[in-house]
Amino acid sequence: MTTETTARVADFVAGAPVAPAAVAAATVLCENLHELEAAAGRDQRAAVAYWVACALLHHAGGDGPSVVENLAVGLEPALRVYDSLDGHIEGGWDPVCAAVLVGSASAAARHDGLDGEAALRALGIAVTQASGLETLSGTLLGTFQRRMAARNGLEAARLAGAGMTAPATGLEGRRGLYALMAPTADPAAAADRLGRRWLVTALPTAPGRGPAAGRGERRPGSLQHATEALA
Amino acid sequence: MTTPSAPSYEEIAEAVLDTASRPLPEDVAAAARRTLFNVLAVALGAAESLQVIRLAAALAGSGIPAAPGVRGTASPADAALLTGFAGHLDDFDDTHLVTVIHPGASVLGAAWAAGWTADASGSDLLAAFALGCEVQLRLGLAVSPEHYDRGWHITGTCGVVGAAVTAALLGALDRGRISAALRLASLQTLGHREAFGTEVKPYHAGKAAAGGLLAAAEAARGRFTADAAAVLPDIGGLLRALAPGDRSPGRLLGGFGTRWELTDNTFKPYPCGIVAHPGIDAAVRAHERGVAAADVVRIRYRCHPLVPELMGRLDPRTGLQARFSAVHGVAAGLVRGTGGLAEFSDAAVADPALAGLRARVELCPEPRMPRDSAVLEIHTAGGGTVESVVEHARGSLLRPLTDEELIAKAEALAPGRAEPIWDAVTHLTRDDGPRTIQALLEESRRKAAAR
Numbered sequence: 001m002t003t004e005t006t007a008r009v010a011d012f013v014a015g016a017p018v019a020p021a022a023v024a025a026a027t028v029l030c031e032n033l034h035e036l037e038a039a040a041g042r043d044q045r046a047a048v049a050y051w052v053a054c055a056l057l058h059h060a061g062g063d064g065p066s067v068v069e070n071l072a073v074g075l076e077p078a079l080r081v082y083d084s085l086d087g088h089i090e091g092g093w094d095p096v097c098a099a100v101l102v103g104s105a106s107a108a109a110r111h112d113g114l115d116g117e118a119a120l121r122a123l124g125i126a127v128t129q130a131s132g133l134e135t136l137s138g139t140l141l142g143t144f145q146r147r148m149a150a151r152n153g154l155e156a157a158r159l160a161g162a163g164m165t166a167p168a169t170g171l172e173g174r175r176g177l178y179a180l181m182a183p184t185a186d187p188a189a190a191a192d193r194l195g196r197r198w199l200v201t202a203l204p205t206a207p208g209r210g211p212a213a214g215r216g217e218r219r220p221g222s223l224q225h226a227t228e229a230l231a
Numbered sequence: 232m233t234t235p236s237a238p239s240y241e242e243i244a245e246a247v248l249d250t251a252s253r254p255l256p257e258d259v260a261a262a263a264r265r266t267l268f269n270v271l272a273v274a275l276g277a278a279e280s281l282q283v284i285r286l287a288a289a290l291a292g293s294g295i296p297a298a299p300g301v302r303g304t305a306s307p308a309d310a311a312l313l314t315g316f317a318g319h320l321d322d323f324d325d326t327h328l329v330t331v332i333h334p335g336a337s338v339l340g341a342a343w344a345a346g347w348t349a350d351a352s353g354s355d356l357l358a359a360f361a362l363g364c365e366v367q368l369r370l371g372l373a374v375s376p377e378h379y380d381r382g383w384h385i386t387g388t389c390g391v392v393g394a395a396v397t398a399a400l401l402g403a404l405d406r407g408r409i410s411a412a413l414r415l416a417s418l419q420t421l422g423h424r425e426a427f428g429t430e431v432k433p434y435h436a437g438k439a440a441a442g443g444l445l446a447a448a449e450a451a452r453g454r455f456t457a458d459a460a461a462v463l464p465d466i467g468g469l470l471r472a473l474a475p476g477d478r479s480p481g482r483l484l485g486g487f488g489t490r491w492e493l494t495d496n497t498f499k500p501y502p503c504g505i506v507a508h509p510g511i512d513a514a515v516r517a518h519e520r521g522v523a524a525a526d527v528v529r530i531r532y533r534c535h536p537l538v539p540e541l542m543g544r545l546d547p548r549t550g551l552q553a554r555f556s557a558v559h560g561v562a563a564g565l566v567r568g569t570g571g572l573a574e575f576s577d578a579a580v581a582d583p584a585l586a587g588l589r590a591r592v593e594l595c596p597e598p599r600m601p602r603d604s605a606v607l608e609i610h611t612a613g614g615g616t617v618e619s620v621v622e623h624a625r626g627s628l629l630r631p632l633t634d635e636e637l638i639a640k641a642e643a644l645a646p647g648r649a650e651p652i653w654d655a656v657t658h659l660t661r662d663d664g665p666r667t668i669q670a671l672l673e674e675s676r677r678k679a680a681a682r
Contacts, residue, residue, distance in 0.1 A: 090475050091471050091472040091473070091474075091475035092468060092471055092472050092475075093472050124425075124426065124429070124431060125431055125434065127423070128384075128387075128421055128422060128423045128425070128426050128431055128434075128435065129421040129438065130421075131418060131419055131420045131421055132418050133417075133418065133463070133468050133469070133472060135462075135468060136418070136462060136463065139458065139459075139462045140455050140456075140457055140458060140459065141414065141415075141418060141455060141459055141462060141463055143455070144415060144418060144449075144455040145418040145419075148418070148419055148442075152438075158289065159286070159289055159434075162285055162286070162288070162289035163285050164282075164285070164286065164289075164430045164431070164434065165429040165430045165431070165551070166426065166429050166430065166431045167423075167425045167426050167428075167429050167431060169425060170423070170425060170426075173423075173425040174382070174425070175382030175423050175424035175425040175427075176423055176425040177423065179382060179425075180381055180382050180383060180423055
């Protein structure tokens with residue numbers, strides 16, 4: 001049901017098992033942040049993935065197995081939010097910022113072990129901060145607004161973990177993200193087939209889908225890269 | 232991309248600097264002092280609330296004093312966040328009625344944090360505070376009424392730009408860096424009305440303060456400024472996002488420095504959404520006329536249509552939710568004869584007398600009812616009807632709170648501190664007056680202790 005979209009996302013964030021293929025894809029993303037950053041200049045979905053990955057690596061302080069699993073969890077609702085907003089935005093807002101907020105908050109909520117109720121609050125705190133202008137994509141100001149979205153998503157998870165109350169219908173509510181930024185878009189798409197279809201496996205950097213380096217060609221410095229991107 | 236008639240960020244910065252270079256007109260200085268005094272008292276009153284204590288713990292870190300009345304320290308951005316949050320938590324602050332902006336909280340947060348390290352005089356502080364309010368109110372005017380009507384919480388979306396002005400002025404930024412700060416603030420707007428009734432609503436004000444502070448800090452360092460003027464020359468892009476259908480860019484700078492929106496700021500007598508205040512007034516009057524809640528069968532609450540839109544919660548479960556329940560406000564006014572913080576606490580929400588009466592209040596919106604008016608038709612068990620009419624609510628533009636009423640409000644929020652804080656705010660513009668809000672509070676604390 002449309003009215004349960006944010007709650008469905010939160011339930012997914014808090015407890016969904018992650019498919020091995022999604023873990024593999026997220027692992028490659030973490031290992032190839034430089035390539036992902038380059039792809040982000042051409043592909044807005046890659047931009048979503050890049051900033052969510054930077055946020056989580058910075059937050060977690062590493063890129064171990066649980067981190068890449070949490071990244072996969074964060075990317076799924078983020079990519080769905082981007083896909084469903086794209087083409088429906090009214091007024092010129094940046095859909096990437098909105099998606100990064102959702103992804104960053106979701107990944108951090110999973111990393112921090114928030115339960116479904118707390119993850120729901122994290123999403124409520126995050127999405128109310130969606131901002132930025134789409135025309136700035138590819139500029140320094142565009143970098144600024146997406147960096148802020150990544151940071152604000154992390155903060156949302158932290159404050160939700162501390163107990164801050166938040167709306168339960170941040171995405172689909174009458175005065176929520178979709179109603180205000182993209183009234184013709186379908187909020188239910190943000191939770192469509194979560195846990196059954198893994199969008200991270202279709203990103204350009206996923207195994208077998210593009211020129212990205214494989215696991216054996218790991219480049220050092222992803223954590224440093226992420227930290228510098230967020231600083 | 233430029234937008235016809237939308238001012239460039241440099242033009243806005245120029246107007247701000249030009250106005251800041253002159254003394255505030257006396258009526259504007261008075262409005263700024265009243266706004267600062269009021270929101271500071273509200274923040275102090277919230278300092279020991281569960282919500283502020285919890286947020287202060289989450290944000291604790293090395294840096295500057297965390298917030299008015301709050302022990303501990305935080306980073307400047309987090310201190311701005313906490314201060315703005317505290318200033319708006321109880322919905323007891325201020326309202327610019329045309330835009331529905333609560334301008335004080337976000338600007339207080341920016342002034343609290345930026346002022347701590349600034350080499351500014353008390354006059355500079357008051358001017359920076361006034362101009363932060365003024366710019367956000369004018370931005371609000373430029374996108375009103377569409378922006379708020381669509382569902383945005385205008386206090387957050389416009390507050391961040393105002394907070395950037397305050398922080399930039401206290402940081403003594405030049406024209407180029409102020410325009411850079413305004414650009415960065417424009418990309419950090421926030422606030423959906425979906426959050427009303429939760430802590431995210433005051434978070435909007437706090438985060439606006441933090442965003443404005445951060446924008447000024449990044450601009451001062453020269454970060455993210457290369458090519459910024461070329462890719463975002465004017466504020467038209469933001470105006471279009473805030474109000475895609477209808478906007479008035481000319482209202483941003485038309486008469487800037489001459490006609491002040493800040494002088495139309497009003498102060499809340501009740502800690503809840505302002506559209507419900509006429510109904511509370513009417514209920515208090517009925518209480519004073521001897522209407523007993525136990526005799527009430529039904530109340531028809533004839534109100535402006537915004538009352539059910541913004542204050543439509545019929546069965547609040549918490550004090551925070553009660554702040555968005557017009558029927559709760561009427562019940563409190565009639566049962567208790569007042570509408571203070573105690574009437575909007577969790578305990579009051581659970582009070583069977585209030586809960587019982589809430590269920591008997593019917594919201595009856597009337598398109599022609601003025602926003603500051605209300606009529607209660609109170610039907611009693613004996614078959615009679617009592618009508619309680621309020622033409623202009625307390626605290627409205629036509630019936631503003633006097634200085635004495637403001638001081639009395641502050642005294643209830645910060646017992647023993649109101650008069651000393653009022654004196655300290657009044658002395659801001661004296662050469663030997665306080666130069667920061669922290670110093671202002673310290674001066675008032677000493678005076679209160681000496682009394």
